[in-house]
Amino acid sequence: MGKIRLLLADDQVLFVESLRTVLEVRAKDIEVVGIAHDGATAVREAAACRPDILLLDVRMPGMDGVEAARLVAEQSPEVKVMMLTTFDDDEYVHEALAHGAVGYMLKNMPPNDLIASIRAVVSGTIQVSPQIMAKLLKEQASPGEADLAPELSGLSRREREILFFLSRGLDNQGIARRLFLAEQTVKNHISHLYAKLGVHERFEAMRLGREFNIESVCAYLARGLDQEISG
Numbered sequence: 431m432g433k434i435r436l437l438l439a440d441d442q443v444l445f446v447e448s449l450r451t452v453l454e455v456r457a458k459d460i461e462v463v464g465i466a467h468d469g470a471t472a473v474r475e476a477a478a479c480r481p482d483i484l485l486l487d488v489r490m491p492g493m494d495g496v497e498a499a500r501l502v503a504e505q506s507p508e509v510k511v512m513m514l515t516t517f518d519d520d521e522y523v524h525e526a527l528a529h530g531a532v533g534y535m536l537k538n539m540p541p542n543d544l545i546a547s548i549r550a551v552v553s554g555t556i557q558v559s560p561q562i563m564a565k566l567l568k569e570q571a572s573p574g575e576a577d578l579a580p581e582l583s584g585l586s587r588r589e590r591e592i593l594f595f596l597s598r599g600l601d602n603q604g605i606a607r608r609l610f611l612a613e614q615t616v617k618n619h620i621s622h623l624y625a626k627l628g629v630h631e632r633f634e635a636m637r638l639g640r641e642f643n644i645e646s647v648c649a650y651l652a653r654g655l656d657q658e659i660s661g
Contacts, residue, residue: 433459433460433461434457434459434460434461434482434483434548434549434552435461435463435479435480435481435482435483436453436460436461436462436463436481436482436483436484436485436548437462437463437464437465437466437472437475437476437479437481437483437484437485437509438450438462438464438465438466438485439465439466439467439468439469439471439472439475439484439485439486439487439490439495439498440465440467440487440490440514441467441468441487441490441491442487443467445537446465446467446487447465449485450462450465452541453541453544453545453548456541456542456545457545457548459549460545460548463479463481464479464481467490468490468491468492468493469486469490469492469493469494469495469497469498470492470493470498472484472486472495472498472502473493473498473501473502473505473506476502476505476506476509477505477506480506480508480509481509482509482510482552483509483510483511483512483548483551483552484502484509484510484511484512485512485514485548486498486499486511486512486513486514486531487513487514487515488513488514488515488522488526489515489516489522494522495513495514495522495526496522496525496526496529499511499513499526499529499530499531500529500530503529503530507530510532510533510551510552510601511526511529511530511531511532511533512531512532512533512534512535512547512548512551512557513526513531513533513534513535514535514536514537515534515535515536515537516536516537516538523562524631527631527632527633528631532551532556532557532601533547533551533556533557533558534557534558534559534562535547535557535558535559536559536561536562539559551601553604554600554601554603554604554605554607554608555598555599555600555601555604556599556600556601556632557599558599582642582644582647584626585623585626588609588619589619589622589623589626590644590647590648591609591648591651592605592609592616592619592620592623593623593627593635593638593639593644594639594644594645594647594648594651594652595608595609595651595655596620596623596632596635596636596639597635597636597639597640597644597645598655599636602616602617602620608651608654608655620635623635
């Protein structure tokens with residue numbers, strides 16, 4: 431496998447230049463192929479240089495990161511988008527993830543953790559900073575929501591397997607690769623799964639999967655995934 435091609439987008443010039451240096455010095459498998467200082471440029475550069483990952487600041491002048499993520503998903507769908515933010519209660523988090531972002535990270539995270547997250551995203555795992563994840567799951571646990579979810583017995587075997595991988599934070603591409611399915615087939619299964627669970631977004635399904643202890647139902651998948659991660 432070649433180097434991970436990374437495009438950086440942040441309006442803070444000193445921060446983004448420092449980030450490029452840190453990434454290139456500490457991760458020999460990462461190559462920064464470009465830098466953008468606003469959302470519109472990030473969209474153009476993503477289409478021009480086709481990076482593996484666009485690391486995108488949420489708040490930028492003109493076109494913000496959320497709108498840029500939406501346009502990249504439409505125009506360059508093969509580019510994975512990871513968002514960066516300064517605040518763990520950023521108001522844009524749900525919208526960014528809804529537009530297909532596969533990462534939502536805090537700028538103050540240790541460089542080695544960011545590098546690990548970049549590698550994980552390439553392998554098909556959604557990455558969200560623990561502080562943000564905790565808030566997302568807490569938000570979804572409002573009174574009465576759990577009552578809307580049916581029992582696992584109402585799901586097919588394939589839907590249970592997909593719910594397991596969702597609960598582990600894998601993206602559609604990662605699920606498709608592990609279940610030997612087409613990515614569109616995974617999307618179709620997820621749509622049916624949402625309807626059966628009575629949810630509308632990924633993190634609601636993730637919470638219910640954990641609440642229903644889907645891991646125990648799909649122990650055979652858990653063992654394989656854990657071995658893959660540890661290996």
